[in-house]
Amino acid sequence: MRILYIDTSSNYLYTGIVENEELLIELQEKLEQNLSRDALPEIASMFNKINLSPTDIDKIIVVDGPGSFTGIRIGVTIAKVYASSLNKKITTISSLEAMATSFDKASYYVPIIDARRGFVYTAIYDKNGKEVLFPQHIKINILEEKLSQLDDYLIITNDEIKLEGIKVTYKPDILKIVQTYKNRKNINPHSVNPNYLKLTEAEENLISNDRKTN
């Protein structure tokens, strides 16, 4: 079983190919503004380096968010076009799951992605990977309160977040992520869509205007 992993939810490209228990190849590259230009050629070059063709993949695991809206869409579009065209299995995981899964030796894992204006995307997982706080877009001071009730938590983030506790920088353990989620239920590729955890501003305004008039 060969699995292709794709995560473009940040300004990094994290991708790799796992065959059974072995990580055949991986790429972890900061692409920033060039993600749309470079993600696909990088993925293609990964296949070339180990002499695999796109048809040699059995399943795709793609990160569907939260994170950079544009970034998520790039990875999700590549993955769903790939899976639907070549009739490959596909499943999604969240960027927060990927972040939490990449570390060990703590009682709680707190992946955090800066969502600006005092908000973060976060979730809290216990040591068995169980969700203690479901993935959400939340004010940082509310998260702070929740953390104050926990012992031995590990914050995983690549952003400047002002919170108490032990922090580690996120570097994905792609092999471990793939092993953890490789049996997650397959999804129809058409239904693989970004999970932004946040409405667009226009939608938020429309809803708040509706509330005001009602």
Add this chain to the structure above:
Amino acid sequence: MNEKEMYILGIESSCDETSFSIVKNGRENIATVIASQIDIHKDYGGVVPEIASRNHVKNITIVLEECLEKANMKMEDIDAIAVTYGPGLIGSLLIGLEAAKTLSFLYHKPLIPVHHIAGHIYANSLVKELEFPLLAIVVSGGHTELIKMTDHYKFKKLGGTLDDAIGECYDKVARVMDLSYPGGPKLDKLATKGETTYKLPLPLKDDSYNFSFSGLKSAVINLVHNEEQRNREINKEDLAASFQKVAVESIIKKARKAIKEEEIKHVIVAGGVAASTGLRNAITQLGEEQKVDISFPPMKYCTDNAAMIAAAGYFAYKAGRVADLSLNSKSSDRLS
């Protein structure tokens, strides 16, 4: 590859339409599927870029699959993939672009970058063979340009708008007149019923090939405002007719000059405003007066669609325009 049979898969996602199409030899539409988001954006009075991007991702594989089914073809039967790389909404463009690049990677098919306006021009190729020298009158929500072509895929911009695009001006004027989004087509319809009773200034009466519509837009806004102040009701049909007459006249004046000075044989109209009855009638008359061939894209190819991208893609490919997987989207780019 057989010269006589080349099937291009076109992909368009530059604004709020997700579209795939298969076109044979740049002339024959095999299958086109368009998923329009117009109903989604209605609530906001215009296209919201982030919402458009979100819907493109949702639609992308469904539209692709439907297009192949409609054509009764497989990806393996396609010879090359043409995609709109720009100009347009960057977040929207990216979805079509990534889909095109992924398909090019999966099936080892050539990737052809197509400028959105080249697409609108080549929409005409789906109904009539282009003759050169050709004048393309490009009129849409984002563009108002006169483009001369001396051959396939050889573009020279003669002039363009210095401010608002004509379609943008139509939509803004429609909004002042309380016509719901998208107001341009409604305005065009109203104009057919009205008389040109309101006096509006003809913009940019100069010797260039350029246009200006912001002054005309302001004049309409001021007129509506003044009438309101005086508690006089606007005759919407007459105002629409008056506005359209001036807008169309400014296009016709510059187009006439181009036909004469550039020895044009064939005039084509391209872009969403090509659907306007008022503009069509005026350009048809101009063609008779100047004795040149005129062609309009059929209504279904006036709005954004991938058939025109696939048609342009064929001629772009013939002109050697291919890209590798590092192709990127551009929100603005000159047609060249």
